[in-house]
Amino acid sequence: MDYPAVVASITKIDRRFIYLLVGLAVAIPLLLAHQAEVEPTEESMAFHAGVSTLGEGDVVLLSTDYHAGSASELNPMVRAFATDVFRRGARLVVLSLNAQGTGLVEAEINKIAAEYDRTYGVDWVFLGFRPSTPAVILALSASPHSLFPQDFRGNELAELPLTAHLNGYRDFSLICVISSGATAQDWVIYGHGRFQCPMVAGLSGGIGPAFQSFVDTHQIAGVLVGLRGAAEYEQMLELPGEALRALFAQSLTHMLFVALIVIGNISLLATRWIENAMR
Amino acid sequence: MSTDPSILIPAVVTLAVFSILYRENPVFRAVERLGVGLAAGYAFILIVRTGLIPRLSKALGAPFDPSSVLLLLPLAAGIGLVMSAVGHRTQLARFAVAGAAAIGAGLALPLLMQALVLSQMKASMVPMGLSSVVGFNALVIAICVLTTMAYFSFTREPTGIRALFAISGLYTLMIAFGATFASLAMSRITLLIGRFLFLLRDVFHLVQ
Amino acid sequence: MNLLRLLCVLALVGSSPGFAQEDIRADSVGADFFAGIQDSLLIQEPDTLSSLLDSLPPARVDSIVALDTPTDEGGFIDLYWALSRDDVLGSGRVTGYQVFRATEPSGPFQGIATLGPGTDRFVDRHALAGTDFYYKIRTRGSAGGFSDSQTTDAICSSGQWFDKGKASILGALVVLVLFFLFTRTLPLLDEVWVYPAIQNIADALARAHEGPTVYVPGAGGLGSMSTIASLTLLDQIVPLVQDRGSTPYVYVADALTFAASQQLLANQEAVFTRFICPDRSAFSMAYTGEVSRIKPHMAFLVGDMRDEALLLAEADSREGALQVAGSDDVSQIPFLISTCELTLIGEVLFLAGPQLSAGGFRAATLLHDRLKKLIWLLIVVGIIGARLGWSWYIGFFGTGGN
Amino acid sequence: MDRRIRIVVLVLGILAVVQFFVPHASGRWVHQKLLDWLVILESGALVAGIVALARHEVLQFGASGGRARIYPLLTLVGLGAMIFSGILGPINERSLFGSLYAWLLQPIQATMLSLLVFYMASAAFRSFRLSSAPATILLAAALIVLLGRVPLGEKIVPNISLFSTWIIRVPNVGATRGLWIGIGLAGSATALRVILGIQGPASWKGR
Incomplete structure (x- = not known):
């Protein structure tokens, strides 16, 4: 048998074959519909604890800063967070620092608000999107009214019971940032840095490790990281949702990644070894 | 299979985008260009219709406030930007850019110091030692911070003990980058799961 | 009355054994005497006792303090108090507190907030600066009874000039x-060591040849310092690239950054500056299309690169371009390292422009x-x-x- | 001309720094005005940008021929459809504007980003190599975290999640903290130079 040729063919495998493997690794577990179980991490528990301090009537600022690309990871967090807030009788002011976020979030929260019998304008308000991230974060400190004279639906903010008397960060008991990356850093620097308001964050998986140091400094009280964070939060709320189910597919794809890295390296080492042996 | 257009249309474009995995093709290109136009238009409407117009109409409708005259300055500069976009270069556009950069820098300066420098410095100054897990971890973190900082040196090549620090800094960075890479892969996988779930559940009804 | 108070405390000791004994000792008679009464009373009739206690008003709040919020623009007053001694977790004796405010010590007092049990502070956010206010706290009990604290001294909020x-x-x-x-007064060194990653860029630029070079100054706005740093680098690179006969294409996602790069390059001939889309992910889509059309041999992705960086890097690498990347977003760096030939990590990005320049920036x-x-x-x-x-x-x- | 720009930059920059330390109402007023300006400038620039984009696509449509013409046309169609539906009708989720988003834009973008998994898998196979000592360390850390963050990994290698959590909480925090300090320092030095007109718009020669 021609070993060098076999090994070489592994290294030069068509990338479309790898694409197919990835597709299968995601699709098959989804078809099996297996629900994973997870053990919550400290950071997720801290996130939950942060939300637990809310009482009846407290106002929470939720900033949903992500685009459609991260929706499958972050929408479950928004759903779980809104459910948690409404269950506690707290109220929600939502905005988005990504234009795309507006289209994703309003419908989601609307559904949950209906489920918990919450009225728009009294229990929650959607402010919409504004450009220039640092400016918006800083401007909310004084009052949302100058930046958002109207909400996303065109209502005057001064006429809605929830927002009529809002006067900057001191009126918010908690700030929750759900972000795919672009703005979480800005919230730490401009939002927490300037006003020291309690803040929790739901981050897409990729940026989680980079933000761990802000958790240690208490600049962020607690974080949910990626799909796993969302799944842990769902489990703590006893709210079986999409995240818990998707986690199984995630597990298998991780294994595929590990296998690919290992096979890639073994084939490389083998090629080198064979080359040396034949010389 | 679903026949609802609100499911079918997204399904078609989803598959059109996936077609790039097989090879470069005109359908993918077409969908991509359509997406660019849609995204630009979407952002434009949100900014103009929900942001600019209510603000301006409020400023015009409200009783005269001397301080709102100050808003005319950036407004003029903004108009200068629009004019330069259609080919009329004006000095106003230079003021707009310079002003925005200056305000941005001024706002950022103390906050960068606070959030990225002072807070992070303070967090490293905790009691450490080998007798407890917490102390040990704090020690490792402190060593990592100091070596990573030593890795970047711009005035002269690190030599001797500094070179040792710099090398350790490189290894520390690699550990952090490895961890981040893995988490990033994780987050991207989730996106794909979202799309597959849409296709398998909403379009083809293969899963509940 | 004193006896009643003693009874209240005793009931609490009975219901929660862990309750701090020190508290009781501190404001009652000798400990031995006290322990004796406690034993006899509790053993005899605990049920009757607690039902009797429920109908009594809860202990009032002591040591209430009102302070002007130390760093504000005026209009805020902080209130602190010690919890009612009946406010013990799980006992349910205290149902909450009510904050009252008046502009005269004699009243009339207006209720301004209702707070849950266990709360020992409150910020009055609507205390008009320059006006004297008086506060008191009402403790509400489970059976509808209540007791008021003493009224605070006059307090007036004002704004401060330094935080x-x-x-x-x-x-x-x-x-x-x-x-x-200080560094500007120092003489500049004749020979300054150039950081290896930055030196590599200079070397790569020296190998540039005809054909397009693409530059993306990040996808962020002018408010990000990394965008400014990237524009400084762009300023250095454009003439170098043009000297080698290559055409620079600059693609920008943020509108103000677009205007800025237009102005920066206003007196440079034959630079194509294009605004694509204000949306980061749509920008990366459009960029992919552009790159496959113009087929650059070198690509710079330097600046405020966030999650779109991966798509951009992937697009370039498919075209086989030599890639130089740089980001101050720590989470994007590992992938950039694995896909791009050269990566400017974090702070290196800020110093690349100054180090590449001829001298003035060495400071x-x-x-x-x-x-x-x-x-x-x-x-x-x-x-x-x-x-x-x-x-x-x-x-x-x-x-x-x- | 350059002088006037330098003065504007210096004054605005210093105002923006000073107000940070002034809690008094006048500090808040300056802060509010500066932010108002920034948002208005940003909005103006966006309108300018969209105009430039449309102009470019129209020019490209005129310049290209045959099948290539369809691409600029599609961008213009997308742009026009969004803008007209957004101006003429409501912009809630049930409107034409909302439907264009939910039916076309949202799936296009979500799918586009999900393609990255495929690219990353391919990159993991091809370019994650034990080529040097640093690369080996990066690889090892990546493998541990990949295994440790999912329930299945724990079944293959017991206690790996503890180790992966330790990596994220300890060495990772140390390294990123070192990076953040450097970035914060370099960023604030850059900001100072922008305000003083040594770097940034005030230092550009222009025409």
Whole structure:
């Protein structure tokens, strides 16, 4: 048998074959519909604890800063967070620092608000999107009214019971940032840095490790990281949702990644070894 | 299979985008260009219709406030930007850019110091030692911070003990980058799961 | 009345055995005598006792303090008080507190807030600056009874001109400015070591040839310092690239950055500056299309690169371009390292422009290294200080709430 | 001209720094005005940008021929459809504007980003190599975290999640903290130079 040729063919495998493997690794577990179980991490528990301090009537600022690309990871967090807030009788002011976020979030929260019998304008308000991230974060400190004279639906903010008397960060008991990356850093620097308001964050998986140091400094009280964070939060709320189910597919794809890295390296080492042996 | 257009249309474009995995093709290109136009238009409407117009109409409708005259300055500069976009270069556009950069820098300066420098410095100054897990971890973190900082040196090549620090800094960075890479892969996988779930559940009804 | 109070306390001891004995001892008679009564009463009739106690008003709030919020623009008053002694977790004796406010010590008092049990502070956010206010706290009990605290002294809120909590940041800024001025007085070294990654860029540029070179100054706005740094680098690179016969294409996602790069390159011939889309992910889509059309041989993705960076890098690598990437977003760096030939990690991105320039900017390098040395030493001292319990030293670095 | 720009930059920059330390109402007023300006400038620039984009696509449509013409046309169609539906009708989720988003834009973008998994898998196979000592360390850390963050990994290698959590909480925090300090320092030095007009718009020669 021609070993060098076999090994070489592994290294030069068509990338479309790898694409197919990835597709299968995601699709098959989804078809099996297996629900994973997870053990919550400290950071997720801290996130939950942060939300637990809310009482009846407290106002929470939720900033949903992500685009459609991260929706499958972050929408479950928004759903779980809104459910948690409404269950506690707290109220929600939502905005988005990504234009795309507006289209994703309003419908989601609307559904949950209906489920918990919450009225728009009294229990929650959607402010919409504004450009220039640092400016918006800083401007909310004084009052949302100058930046958002109207909400996303065109209502005057001064006429809605929830927002009529809002006067900057001191009126918010908690700030929750759900972000795919672009703005979480800005919230730490401009939002927490300037006003020291309690803040929790739901981050897409990729940026989680980079933000761990802000958790240690208490600049962020607690974080949910990626799909796993969302799944842990769902489990703590006893709210079986999409995240818990998707986690199984995630597990298998991780294994595929590990296998690919290992096979890639073994084939490389083998090629080198064979080359040396034949010389 | 679903026949609802609100499911079918997204399904078609989803598959059109996936077609790039097989090879470069005109359908993918077409969908991509359509997406660019849609995204630009979407952002434009949100900014103009929900942001600019209510603000301006409020400023015009409200009783005269001397301080709102100050808003005319950036407004003029903004108009200068629009004019330069259609080919009329004006000095106003230079003021707009310079002003925005200056305000941005001024706002950022103390906050960068606070959030990225002072807070992070303070967090490293905790009691450490080998007798407890917490102390040990704090020690490792402190060593990592100091070596990573030593890795970047711009005035002269690190030599001797500094070179040792710099090398350790490189290894520390690699550990952090490895961890981040893995988490990033994780987050991207989730996106794909979202799309597959849409296709398998909403379009083809293969899963509940 | 004293006897009633004693009974209340006893009931609490009975219902929660862990309740701090010190509290009781502190304001009652001798401990031995007390323990005797406790035993006899509790053993005899606990049920009757607690039902009797429920109908009594809860203990009132003591030591209420009103202070002007230390750093604000005026209009805020902080209230602190010690919890009612009946307010014990799980006992349900106290159902909440009510905050009352008046402009005269004799009233009329207006209720301004209702708070849950276990709350011992409140911020009045609508205390008109310059007006005297008087406060009292009402403790509400489970059976509808209540008791009012004493009225506070007059308190008046005012705005402050300096936020003392930010003194350390001001100190840091002063240090930065002083170092900045100091490094500018130093003579510039004739030969300055160039950081390897930056030297590699210079080498790569020297190998540039005809054909397009693509430059993306990040996808962020002018408010990000990395965008400014990237534009400085762009300014250095464009003439170098053009000298080698290559055409620079600049693609920008943020509108103000677009205007800025147009102005920066206004007197450069034959540079194509294009605004694509204000949306980061749509920008990366459009960029992919553009790159496959113009087929660059070199691509710079430097600046405020966030999650779109991966798509951009992937597009370039499919076209086989030599890629130089740089980001101050720590989470994007690993992937950039694995896909791009050269990566400017974090702070290197800020110093690439200054280091590549002919001389004037060398001061930037010097300033950065000196400041970093200072910080390094400050951290080392802080670590030793933490061991020795120098909280005053570590306090220097505290900023507000941290 | 350059002088006037330098003065504007210096004054605005210093105002923006000073207000940070002033809690008094006048500090808040300056802060509010500066932010108002920034948002208005940003909005103006966006309108300018969209105009430039449309102009470019129209020019490209005129310049290209045959099948290539369809691409600029599609961008213009997308742009026009969004803008007209957004101006003429409501912009809630049930409107034409909302439907264009939910039916076309949202799936296009979500799918586009999900393609990255495929690219990353391919990159993991091809370019994650034990080529040097640093690369080996990066690889090892990546493998541990990949295994440790999912329930299945724990079944293959017991206690790996503890180790992966330790990596994220300890060495990772140390390294990123070192990076953040450097970035914060370099960023604030850059900001100082922008305000003083040594770097940034005030230092550009222009025409």
